[in-house]
Amino acid sequence: MEVRASTLGEVVEAVRAYPRLRPKGGGTKPALSAPREGEVGLNLSGLSGILEYTPEEFVFTAWAGTPIAEVEEALRAHGQYLPFHPPLKGKGATLGGTVAAGLSGPLRHRYGGLRDFLLGVRFVDGEGRVVRGGGKVVKNAAGFPFHRLMVGSLGAFGVMVELSFKVFPYPRATRTLRAKMPSLNEALSALERLRLLPLDLLALDLVPPATLELRLGGFPKSLKARLEGLKALLAQGGAQTEVLEEDGAHWEEVRDLRFLEGSPIWVKVPAKPQEVARLEGLPLGPRRYLDGGEVLYAGTGPEGLEALRRAGLPHLVLKGAEDPLYPPPPEAFFTKLKRALDPRGCFPLG
Amino acid sequence: MGFLEELKALLPGRVLTHEAALAPYESDALTAYRKRPLAVVLPEGKEEVVAVVRLCHRHGVPFVARGSGTSLSGGSLPVEGGIVLALNRMNRILRLDPKARIAVVEPGVVNLEVSRQAAPFGLYYAPDPSSQPVSTIGGNVAFNSGGAHCLKYGMTANHVLGLEVVTPEGEVVRLGGESLEGVGPDLHGFFVGTEGLLGVAVEITLRLLPKPEAYHTLLAAYRSLEEAGNAVSLVIRRGLLPGAMEIMDRLAIEAAEKAVRAGYPEAEALLIVELEGPKEEVAEEAQVLEEVIRESGAYAVRVAGSEAERQAIWKGRKAAFSAVGRLSPDYLVQDGVVPRSRLGEALREIQRLSQAHGLRVANVFHAGDGNLHPLVLYDGKKPEELERAEALAGEILRLCVRLGGSLTGEHGIGVEKKAYMPEMFAPEDLLAMERVKRALDPKGLANRGKVLPEVVHGG
Numbered sequence: 191m192e193v194r195a196s197t198l199g200e201v202v203e204a205v206r207a208y209p210r211l212r213p214k215g216g217g218t219k220p221a222l223s224a225p226r227e228g229e230v231g232l233n234l235s236g237l238s239g240i241l242e243y244t245p246e247e248f249v250f251t252a253w254a255g256t257p258i259a260e261v262e263e264a265l266r267a268h269g270q271y272l273p274f275h276p277p278l279k280g281k282g283a284t285l286g287g288t289v290a291a292g293l294s295g296p297l298r299h300r301y302g303g304l305r306d307f308l309l310g311v312r313f314v315d316g317e318g319r320v321v322r323g324g325g326k327v328v329k330n331a332a333g334f335p336f337h338r339l340m341v342g343s344l345g346a347f348g349v350m351v352e353l354s355f356k357v358f359p360y361p362r363a364t365r366t367l368r369a370k371m372p373s374l375n376e377a378l379s380a381l382e383r384l385r386l387l388p389l390d391l392l393a394l395d396l397v398p399p400a401t402l403e404l405r406l407g408g409f410p411k412s413l414k415a416r417l418e419g420l421k422a423l424l425a426q427g428g429a430q431t432e433v434l435e436e437d438g439a440h441w442e443e444v445r446d447l448r449f450l451e452g453s454p455i456w457v458k459v460p461a462k463p464q465e466v467a468r469l470e471g472l473p474l475g476p477r478r479y480l481d482g483g484e485v486l487y488a489g490t491g492p493e494g495l496e497a498l499r500r501a502g503l504p505h506l507v508l509k510g511a512e513d514p515l516y517p518p519p520p521e522a523f524f525t526k527l528k529r530a531l532d533p534r535g536c537f538p539l540g
Numbered sequence: 541m542g543f544l545e546e547l548k549a550l551l552p553g554r555v556l557t558h559e560a561a562l563a564p565y566e567s568d569a570l571t572a573y574r575k576r577p578l579a580v581v582l583p584e585g586k587e588e589v590v591a592v593v594r595l596c597h598r599h600g601v602p603f604v605a606r607g608s609g610t611s612l613s614g615g616s617l618p619v620e621g622g623i624v625l626a627l628n629r630m631n632r633i634l635r636l637d638p639k640a641r642i643a644v645v646e647p648g649v650v651n652l653e654v655s656r657q658a659a660p661f662g663l664y665y666a667p668d669p670s671s672q673p674v675s676t677i678g679g680n681v682a683f684n685s686g687g688a689h690c691l692k693y694g695m696t697a698n699h700v701l702g703l704e705v706v707t708p709e710g711e712v713v714r715l716g717g718e719s720l721e722g723v724g725p726d727l728h729g730f731f732v733g734t735e736g737l738l739g740v741a742v743e744i745t746l747r748l749l750p751k752p753e754a755y756h757t758l759l760a761a762y763r764s765l766e767e768a769g770n771a772v773s774l775v776i777r778r779g780l781l782p783g784a785m786e787i788m789d790r791l792a793i794e795a796a797e798k799a800v801r802a803g804y805p806e807a808e809a810l811l812i813v814e815l816e817g818p819k820e821e822v823a824e825e826a827q828v829l830e831e832v833i834r835e836s837g838a839y840a841v842r843v844a845g846s847e848a849e850r851q852a853i854w855k856g857r858k859a860a861f862s863a864v865g866r867l868s869p870d871y872l873v874q875d876g877v878v879p880r881s882r883l884g885e886a887l888r889e890i891q892r893l894s895q896a897h898g899l900r901v902a903n904v905f906h907a908g909d910g911n912l913h914p915l916v917l918y919d920g921k922k923p924e925e926l927e928r929a930e931a932l933a934g935e936i937l938r939l940c941v942r943l944g945g946s947l948t949g950e951h952g953i954g955v956e957k958k959a960y961m962p963e964m965f966a967p968e969d970l971l972a973m974e975r976v977k978r979a980l981d982p983k984g985l986a987n988r989g990k991v992l993p994e995v996v997h998g999g
Contacts, residue, residue, distance in 0.1 A: 246776055247879050248691070269779055294721065303721060305729050306698045321972040322965065327877045328691055329909040330946040331684045331733055332953055333965055333991070334973040338697060338729035346725060359779040382639055386662055388750040390817050412820035460719035462640050485721035506723035519724045522711040523980070527727075530979035531972065539725075 192225070196236030196255075198312075198320065198351050204232055205318045205349065211536055213345045215255050215284030219291050219508040221456075222344055222538075226512070229538075234286060237351060240264055242326070248357050249309065249326055254286030254350040261285065271360040273301040277487075280446040286350045291508065292342025293458065295445035296393040299481040300407070304341055307356045311337040313348035316532030326354045339527070342506075344515065346524075346539035347531040361407025364392065366437035367420055369429035371400040374470060378483075380427045382463050385482045389420070393441065396479040398470060402429075405437060449476045453489025455510035459503055461486045472497045515539070543599040544579060547623070550591050554582040565624050568609040568616045569671075570956055572872075572926065577604070577618035584629045586646075586704065586712075586742035592625060593740065594710035602988045605740045607648060607676030612873055613954025615683055615735055619988050625740065627678050633657055634743065641748045642701060642718055647678025647741050651685075654746060663748040666693045669950060670858060681741050684733030686950030688784040688857075691908040693749075695950065697732035702745035705731060708738070708981035718745055735952050736987035738980050752783070752816035756826040757850040760838035761807035765789055765903070768809035769883040771836035772907045775813060776880070778832050780825055783816040785908035789887075791867065792860045792904045792915075799863035802856025805840045811907070812857055814850075860904040861915070868900070868917035870926070872933045876940030877949040880910040889939055890914055897932040899925075911949035912940065938963055953991045961993045 193208070195201040204211060208230045214223035215234055225231040237255035244250075245268035252261060258272070258279040265271055275295030276288040289311075294303035301307075310324030313336070323336025340350055371377035377400040384394060384404070393405035404420060406413055421431050434440060443449075450456045453475045461469060463483035474497075477488035488494070498505050499516055507514040518524075519540070528540045541549070548555045556562060557579045567574045578601070583589045596603045602622030609616055618624050630646035633654065637643075638661035643654050651672040654665040668687035669675055675685065681703070686695045693699075702716035716728030731738060762768040768787050775782065788796065788810045796802055804810060813833075815825045826843075833841055844850035856863075864871060878886045887903065890912075894901040900917040914936055918929035937947050941963045948957060961970060974992055977984070 244879070244881060246773060246881050248776070249879070292721075292723065292726065298720075301692070302694065302698060305726050306694050315972065319968050319972070322969045323972075325877075325946045325964075327879055327910055327945050327949075329686055329695065329877050329906070329911045329949040331686070331695070331950050332947045332957075333961065333969070334976060335684070335697065335730055335733050336972070338726050338732075341726035341729060342723060343725040359781055362779070385641060386638060386750055388662070388753040388818065390821065408818075408821045409824035412818070412824045415820045416818055458721070458723065460717060460721045460723060462719055464639060481720060484719050504717070504723050515724055517724075519727065520713045520715060522707055522713040523705070523715060523727055523731075524725065526979040527725075527730075527976060530975040 192231035192233050194233045194236055201237070201314045201349050201351055202318045202320065205314050205316070205536060209534065209536065212538055213286070213290070213349050215287035216257060216282035218278040218281045218283045219287060221507045221509050221511050221514040222291055223287065232349065235284070241352065245270060248328060249354060250357060251326055251352060251354040252285055254353055255284050258283050258285065258288065265357055269360055270357045272307065272355065273358045274298050274304045274307050275445055277445050277447055280442060285353050289340050289350060289353060290343055290345045291506070296395055296441060296480045299394050300390065300392045301358060305338060308337050308341060308353065309356055310354035311340050311350055312352035313340065313350045315348040316534055316536040321348065324354065328356050344539045345537050346528060348537065361392065363410045363413055364405060364407045364437055365413050365417055366434035366440065367404045367417060367431055368434065369402045369404070369424045369431045371402060372428045374398065374400050376400065376427045377402055378463060378466055380424060380429070381483055385463065394482045396466065396483055398477060405441065444478065447487055449478060450487065450489040455490045455492070455495055456508040457488050457490060457495065457498065457505050458508065459486040459488065459498065459505045460484070472501065543595070543601055546595055547579060547581060547592065550595065551581055551583060551588060556580040565606070565618060565626065568611040568614060570612055570614040570954065573614045573617050573955055575618045575620050577624045578621050580624040580626050582626050582629055589625060589740055589742050590706050590710060590712055593706045593708070596623065596985055597708065597710050597983065600983055600985070602985045604987050605678065605736050607679035608674045610671040610675040611679065611683065611954060612951045613948065613956040615952050615954035615990060617955050622988070628676065638663060640718060643746045643748055645677050645744050645746060647676060647681070647744060649677050651675050651677060651680055658748050662751055664751045665699065665746055666749050667696045667699055670861060677744050677746070678741055681732050681744055682736045683952040684950070686911065688786055688906055690906065690911070692781055692783050697729050699747050700728055700732050700744060701747050703728045703731055703741050704743035705739045705741050708983070708986040716745065720747060735954065735991050737977055737991055739986060754817065754819035754822045755850055756815040756822050757844040757853050758813045758829065758833065759804070759842040759853050760811045760833050761805045761840040762809040762811065762838055765809045765887045766884045767837050768811045769887065769907065771811055771833065771838065772883065773881060774832045774836050775829065778828055780815070780828060782813050782908060784812065784814045786812040786857050787905055787907045788857065788860060789903040791900065791902035792864060795863035795867050795902065796856035796860045799866060800855050800859045802852060804856050812853060857904070864902045864915045864917070868919065870918050870920040872916040872918070872929050874912065874914050874933050874936050875949045875951045876912050876937050876945060876947055878910045878912065878940050878943045878945040882943045883907060883910060886912060886939060886943055890936055893932055893935050897928055899929055899932055906949070909949065910945060934960065955990055958991055958993045
């Protein structure tokens with residue numbers, strides 16, 4: 191069963207009316223948004239639209255069900271963007287779903303992830319009370335930061351209705367350097383070296399078995415010089431390089447996780463470059479490490495998921511599993527927060 | 541055995557109870573508030589913190605964790621009859637892993653020390669509160685400290701990847717991890733900024749960043765604060781994202797000049813803009829910046845030609861707070877935030893309030909993120925001047941909230957601003973905080989009396 195809520199009032203009503211709810215935005219992460227036995231789906235796709243946007247402030251506020259695509263279009267008109275690069279934009283992902291899942295895309299490498307750009311939230315807690323956390327300014331240390339609690343929460347503490355984000359100016363021009371390294375080992379040592387240099391790359395991805403993709407942004411003239419420097423540096427590791435002059439479409443495909451299509455299970459795995467070798471030993475399908483090896487998005491089947499669990503590696507399934515989060519959040523802290531905000535257990539998790 | 545005896549048995553020789561030994565802990569940098577604790581304990585490892593917190597829980601004794609005591613909001617003010625956990629001895633960097641770009645530290649590590657240890661690897665720890673040569677990471681975590689680079693780099697919360705926390709009931713829990721990305725609720729992100737109300741962080745994993753390749757630091761002089769404020773808007777509108785933008789007014793400039801002879805030009809307002817990044821990129825941005833500053837009506841511009849000249853420009857800014865202290869026997873400092881585009885309006889209104897209350901106000905602020913730092917000058921020896929200063933400071937806070945900003949950008953609510961929380965938050969918001977506090981700390985022992993206003997407290 192599914193109900194729709196398109197206003198704050200309707201969200202409050204739904205929370206009061208149904209004992210167990212599972213919010214859904216664009217439904218792009220079905221492992222998180224599909225109602226389980228005994229749950230009612232809460233469709234928030236109608237709770238949509240930008241509420242406030244002052245380009246000069248680098249801040250906007252929108253309803254939680256607003257599609258990322260709509261937000262990015264408004265931002266683009268003023269030369270701005272969401273630097274954490276929310277994935278699955280082209281598939282219809284919304285702001286709220288992105289926050290609940292806690293996802294960031296390849297461009298997070300430059301300025302940080304979702305958690306670094308969320309400024310404030312208004313949500314309806316498990317008792318139907320409307321609560322605000324954070325604010326609408328880029329710097330704020332007042333009160334308990336409920337907005338940060340929402341990141342990756344899977345909706346555990348409440349239904350987000352309104353979200354405020356920080357945005358940045360989009361670079362004047364971009365280029366992508368693709369470097370095929372002789373082997374995974376050489377790719378990893380190049381990756382480790384690049385991570386320590388002040389290169390201000392927009393993206394730094396590792397595509398197994400041994401390709402690095404570097405995206406740069408900035409003034410056209412400076413890009414040229416920086417590209418030459420990077421090519422020389424990578425050549426030392428035996429790279430074959432090519433430059434993508436028009437790289438927009440490529441990165442849109444990556445952020446939409448198109449490489450996962452065809453895999454039954456989609457999984458996000460937090461990582462580090464030092465862990466890549468171990469992850470590469472697992473039976474995973476098509477995959478890509480983003481942000482200098484800090485996070486892996488992989489397609490897999492049941493055996494890959496089983497292997498991740500056996501290895502004790504934390505992960506989040508976006509598609510293709512009943513139980514998406516491993517491990518469960520730390521009992522001593524999480525359970526108490528959950529009880530404070532969702533005492534009846536109306537929402538997912540715990 | 542009574543509480544104190546048990547405490548002394550846990551930390552032999554490291555429990556202070558004599559009046560003279562307690563005196564330095566009676567207040568923090570907000571010296572207008574003072575409380576005598578029952579005792580101060582000096583743990584040297586996390587097991588000792590756990591043991592002390594458990595003991596406090598068993599006896600129902602309130603505790604306040606404290607680093608260097610630089611809080612400007614009274615965040616580490618002791619509770620009468622409670623104890624202070626002074627964590628300065630827990631000052632080890634447990635692991636600095638350049639490949640992983642992280643540092644795992646104890647809470648008593650001084651902020652600047654992290655960058656110092658990371659420097660040989662070309663890395664640094666980005667949050668740079670002005671107190672960074674003394675303030676500790678534990679305190680920075682509690683208050684979500686900021687600094688001059690928050691627009692671009694965020695605050696402490698954005699640089700904490702993991703925490704080990706002792707809950708107010710003495711449970712030990714690990715939140716977050718070592719990666720920039722996590723799965724599940726961002727509990728470590730939530731903990732940062734809760735001002736010690738939800739427990740004590742005993743181990744902190746920080747992200748380190750590569751030190752920028754090049755800087756371009758510029759100082760521009762203006763005939764009015766408003767002109768300087770408008771220049772900031774122009775910089776932003778041209779699509780630049782400087783690492784820092786700082787403004788000082790005449791009073792602050794004069795004070796800084798007297799204190800450190802920074803060699804600043806005479807001006808009603810000074811703007812510092814710092815670009816940073818790869819040298820080719822910075823060079824291009826610098827050209828745009830030069831144009832913008834020319835258009836903005838600056839009558840004197842100085843560009844740092846060397847690292848020494850850059851440091852000279854920053855020296856005055858960094859000294860401004862303590863320098864203003866020389867102009868007046870006492871001062872209160874606020875750190876409200878306004879949307880950047882309302883800066884001019886906010887500063888005009890502060891000037892008006894200053895005249896109306898008959899007290900001088902010096903302004904030094906982070907213009908890039910709209911974080912004001914009005915310093916209200918007063919003489920505590922004159923009858924009722926503190927009360928007048930507090931009233932003026934309160935008006936400034938209300939102004940920030942009215943303009944759509946925040947009560948605090950980085951100093952936190954502490955004891956000082958909790959009465960103003962209802963100006964910014966609705967009762968439902970405060971009650972939700974209250975419920976969270978009660979769920980994690982049913983006895984109300986961890987940093988009791990901070991953040992949450994009394995009015996809602998009973999509700």
